[in-house]
Amino acid sequence: MSPKTLYDKIWDAHLAHEAEDGTCLLYIDRHLVHEVTSPQAFEGLRMAGRTVRAPDKTIAVPDHNVPTTPDRVKGIENEESRIQVEALDRNARDFGIHYYPVNDIRQGIVHIVGPEQGWTLPGMTVVCGDSHTATHGAFGALAHGIGTSEVEHVLATQTLIQRKGKNMKVEITGKLRPGVTAKDITLSVIGETGTAGGTGYVIEYCGEAIRDLSMEGRMTVCNMAIEGGARAGLIAPDEKTFEYVKGRPHAPKGAQWEAALAWWKTLYSDDDAHWDKVVTLRGEDIAPVVTWGTSPEDVLPITASVPDPSDFKGGKVDAVRRALDYMGLKPGQKLSEVEIDTVFIGSCTNGRIEDLRAAAAILKGKRIKEGLRAMVVPGSGLVRAQAEEEGLADIFIEAGFEWRLAGCSMCLAMNPDQLSPGERCAATSNRNFEGRQGRGGRTHLMSPAMAAAAAVTGRLTDVREMM
C-alpha cells in the first residue's frame, strides 16, 4: 500500500461515492449547526419536503447572537436575534436533532461544545456552517466550514460534494520559550504563509512543539487554519487526545471504546507520505506576537514596531496603507506603546479553561488600568462553571473584568458586545478585519496571557515582563 497522510486516511475512510470526473461524495459523521447560517437551510428542506437524513449526527446550539449578560435568562431583547434563535429552537424540535438551548449549562460556542460533549472524535469528518470548524482538527478529525447551501446538502444527504485538497505539513520543531503559547504559534504560521498560503490545502500541524501542547492549545492552533486559507487543520491523535475524549458524554464506552481506540491509533501520516508543501518553524524562534493591521497575516513580535507600507510589495502596499489608516497607527511606532481601550478574552480560539487559567495567572492580585473596559466570555457554560470552581472568576472580577455568560460575543459583535468607532481592543479572538468587532473598531489579536497583560498596563504589553 502506498504511504498516506493522515488527511488521505480520513478521506479514504469517508468516501461514499466517486464520479468519473473525480467529484466525490464525502460522508459526514458530525454536523454542527448554529443559528446564523442555518435558518435558510432548514427553510430549503421544508420547501422541498425533505427531512434531516441523520438527526442523530446533527447537533445544534445557539452562540453567535446570544447576549452574554446575566439578564439573558429573561429572554433576548434584540428582536432579530431573538427570531433567529427561536428559529433554531423550532428547527431543532421539528427535525429531531440534538440541541443545547440558550439557558442550558452545556450551551456555548459550537466549536467548544462539540469537543466538550464528546461529539468530536478522532478520524471523523465534521462540518459546520462556520469557518472555524477547523478547530475540531485538533482531534485528528477532518473538519471544515461550509456555506448554508452545503448545510442544507448535509442535512438532506449526510454527505458533501468535495474534491480532494492538497497536503501541507506545518512542522514546529523544538520547544517554545516561556510566555509563548499556541496562539503565538498559529499567528506566526499565518505571518509566515500569508492568509492565502493554505488555500486549496489541508494542513497537518506536527513537530515537538505541537505534541507538547494540551488539547486546548491544539484547538487554538487548528482554529486559525482557516485564517491561513486552509480548508482544515489537523493534528494526529495521541495519548493526550484519547485521555481528553475518554468519558465524555458522547464518546464511545466499553467494547466500542476499545474498537475505536484501535482504529484511532492508526491515524497518523506515514513516514514517507507525500506532501505538496512543507513549512517549518523553530519553536525557539516564536515570540509572543500581536497583530497591527486588519488581516491576521499582519503579525509581529510585541517587541517590534509598526511597519512601513514601503516594506511591502504589490497589492500589499496599498493594503498596508489602508490598514494603518484604519488602525490609527504610524510606521515606526513601537507596538508596546500602543494604548488600548478594551480587552476581550473569549471566542472559539481562546475561550477554553486553559485560556482562562493563563489570563488569570497574569491578573492575580492586580487591577486593570483605570478607565479600561474588560470582559471575559467563557466559551461554554461548563467552562464558566469550572472557572468559578477553580476561583478564576473571582480573580477576573477582582481585577475589574466583567464576567459573562457563554457565547461568541465580541468576537464578531453580533450581540450587544461591540466596539465603537476608533475604539481599540486587545482581543483573543481570530479576526482583526475592518469592522469585525464593531464599525470602526480596531482589533489587535493576541494570546490570553498577552491580553491580560495589556489589561493591566492599558497598552499592548510583552507578557514576559510580568512573569
Add this chain to the structure above:
Amino acid sequence: MEKFEKLSGIAAPLPLINIDTDMIIPKQFLKTIKRSGLGVNLFDEMRYDDDGREIPDFVLNKPQYRDAQILVAGDNFGCGSSREHAPWAIKDFGIRCIIAPSFADIFYNNCFKNGILPIALPQEQVDVLMKEAEKGANARIEVDLEAQTVSTSEGEVFRFEVDAFKKHCLLEGLDDIGLTLEKAAAIDAFEAQLAQARPWV
C-alpha cells in the same frame, strides 16, 4: 438555481486584496432568516457613512457602476467567514461574476451554489480587466461559461479554468441536493458499512 451561460455587462473595479466577508456583508445583516434583500447592504461599511448616506467615492455608488454585473478585484477575494450571506448580497445587488487573481475556498464554493461565477485569472490578465473596468459604462466585459472565456471590449480574450462538475451545474442551473439524492443507494451502502466498521460514529 438560476442558470449562468453568457454575460455581457459593466464591470466595477475594486482593486483591493484580501476583501473579506465582513467587508462584503457586515455581521449586523446576518440576523436575517431569508436569503433575499441583502443587496442594499453589500459592502455596507465602505458604501455608506455613519449616518447611512452613500459615500460618493465608493465604486458601486458611482452612476456608471450602479448596474454593474461583474466585479474585478484583488487577490484572495472572499476570505474570512463561511457566511453565504456574502454571495447572497452580491447576487441580490445584481453581480453575477467576480474576477480576481485568487479566491478563498469556502467563498468560491458558495458562489457556485448561488448562480455566481467566480473566475480566477493570472494577475496580469486581471490588471488588463481592471483597466477595462475603469472605463465604466464605456466598456462591457463578456463572459462565456460554455467556452470558458472572458473578453474585453477591445477584443482581447482570456481563457479561464473551471471544475467540470461545477460548470455543468451552473450552466444547467442544477440543484446539488437533487443530484446527490440520485446516489442515495451509494450513501445507504456506505452507512451500512460504517455501522459495521465504526459503530461508535
